[in-house]
Amino acid sequence: MKLASPFPLVVAAALTLTLTACGGDNPSGASDPSPAPSVTAPSTDSTPTDQPTETGPVKRTKAELVKALLELKDLPTGFAEDEDDPAGEGGTPFSSPTSKCKTLVKYLNADEAPESKANAHRSFAGGQEGPYIDFSLDSLRTSAAVGDLQTSYREAVTACKKVTMRVEGAGSTQMEVAEITAPAFGDSPFAFKLVGVSGPKQGLEYVAAITGIGDVILSVGILAGQEGELDGATEAAVEKARTILLKTGG
Numbered sequence: 001m002k003l004a005s006p007f008p009l010v011v012a013a014a015l016t017l018t019l020t021a022c023g024g025d026n027p028s029g030a031s032d033p034s035p036a037p038s039v040t041a042p043s044t045d046s047t048p049t050d051q052p053t054e055t056g057p058v059k060r061t062k063a064e065l066v067k068a069l070l071e072l073k074d075l076p077t078g079f080a081e082d083e084d085d086p087a088g089e090g091g092t093p094f095s096s097p098t099s100k101c102k103t104l105v106k107y108l109n110a111d112e113a114p115e116s117k118a119n120a121h122r123s124f125a126g127g128q129e130g131p132y133i134d135f136s137l138d139s140l141r142t143s144a145a146v147g148d149l150q151t152s153y154r155e156a157v158t159a160c161k162k163v164t165m166r167v168e169g170a171g172s173t174q175m176e177v178a179e180i181t182a183p184a185f186g187d188s189p190f191a192f193k194l195v196g197v198s199g200p201k202q203g204l205e206y207v208a209a210i211t212g213i214g215d216v217i218l219s220v221g222i223l224a225g226q227e228g229e230l231d232g233a234t235e236a237a238v239e240k241a242r243t244i245l246l247k248t249g250g
Contacts, residue, residue, distance in 0.1 A: 057141040057142055057215070058139070058141060058142070058214070058215040059117070059139075059141070060117065060118045060139035060141075060215070060216065060248075061118055062118050062119065062120055064118075064244070064245070064248050065118055065119065065120035065137040065138075065139060065216070066120040066122075067244050068120075068137055068216075068240060068241040068243075068244035068245050069120055069121070069122045069135050069137060069237075069240070069241070070122065070135055070236055070237050070240055071122070072124065074236065074240065075124060078126055078127065079124045079125065079126050079133075080124065080125055081122065081123070081124055082123040082124060082125050082132075092109040093109070093165050093166055093167060094108040094109050094163050094164065094165055094166075094175075095163065095164050095166065096160065096162070096163045096164060098160075100159045100160055101156075101159070101160035101161075101162075101163055103152065103155075103156040103159070103160075104156035104157060104159070104160040104163065104177065105160075105163060107153060107156060108163065112138060113138035113140065113149060113217055113219075114149060115140055115145060115149070116138040116139065116140065117138075117139045117140065117141055118138070118139040119136065119137070119138050119139075120136070120137050121134060121135060121136040121137070122134075122135050122136075123135075129224065130223060130224030130225065131222050131223065131224050131225035131226065131229055132222070132223040132224060132225075133220070133221070133222050133225070133229075133233055134219075134220070134221045134222075135218070135219070135220055135233075135237050136218070136219040136220075136221075137213075137216050137217070137218055137219075137241060138216065138217045138219075139215060139216050140215060140216070140217060141215055142215050143187065143212060143214050143215055145215070146187070146212040146214070146215060146216065146217045147187075147188060147212065149217060150188055150190060150210055150211075150212060150217070153190070153210060154179065154190045157177055157178075157179050157190075157192045158179060160177050161176065161177060162174055162175060162176055162177060162197070163175050163177060163194070165194075165196075165201070167201075170200055170201070171199060171200045172199055172200075173196045173198070173199030173200055173201040173202065173204070174196070174197050174198045174199055175194040175195065175196055175197070175204075176194070176195045176196075176197045177192065177193075177194055178192060178193055178195075179191070179192050180192060180193050180207065182209055182210075182211070183209050183211075183230055183231040183234035183235060185211060185231075185234050185235045185238040185239075186211025186212055186213055186218060186234070186238045187211060187212035187213065187214070188211070188212055189209060189210065189211035189212075189234070190209075190210055190211075191207065191208060191209040191210070191230065192207070192208060193205060193206065193207040193208070194206045204223075205223075205224070205225075206221065206222070206223045207221070207222050207225065207230050208220065208221040208222070208230075209221075209230055209233075209234045211234065211238065213238065213241050213242055213245055214245065214246075216241065216245060218234075218237055218238060218241055220233050220234045220237055
């Protein structure tokens with residue numbers, strides 16, 4: 001099953017490509033799914049600082065970013081890696097009639113972070129009922145650029161109250177947009193959620209955290225998750241990314 005676009009600041013693919021698995025009702029007589037495995041941060045000997053610092057331009061390669069992502073071995077038993085890649089499939093499932101949502105719609109429909117110099121992502125599924133978790137790293141060369149994108153994305157979320165998600169063959173769903181308390185990991189983190197409030201996918205919920213690690217922006221997105229999973233997933237992702245990226249100039 002495909003989970004998300006390589007820019008999980010964007011949720012287009014995450015929402016549209018998992019509708020069959022987690023957007024419908026259980027068949028009549030089906031039992032409730034078992035609790036999904038939770039992601040917890042791997043233990044480390046030292047606690048890295050999460051204070052943002054400015055550095056000069058840092059050139060990253062895709063290979064560096066891939067190495068800094070969480071792997072299947074870093075997650076609890078019960079998860080499987082989703083190796084399908086919806087990148088490049090195009091489409092603009094999100095829209096809004098109001099100009100206040102123009103920037104957010106642009107970000108939600110994007111394929112990677114604006115001005116990204118290198119990108120890597122990895123997706124996991126905790127069973128047919130989820131959670132579906134996506135991790136992404138984008139190199140923007142400087143921590144100032146990362147901060148600017150975080151500010152722009154936060155302002156876009158604040159300005160926009162609803163967007164429309166249209167899925168071919170499944171109609172349109174109105175998605176409510178709201179900023180939520182962000183996991184306190186990384187540099188200047190913020191988080192938001194999209195919830196289907198009307199239409200065929202009413203009740204569908206996606207949460208995402210966006211945080212900085214020096215010159216790199218980290219995105220964590222969870223579809224069909226449980227309370228507290230965003231915090232655990234973000235903490236684990238930040239700890240590993242900091243450990244690897246600091247060794248290579250971050």
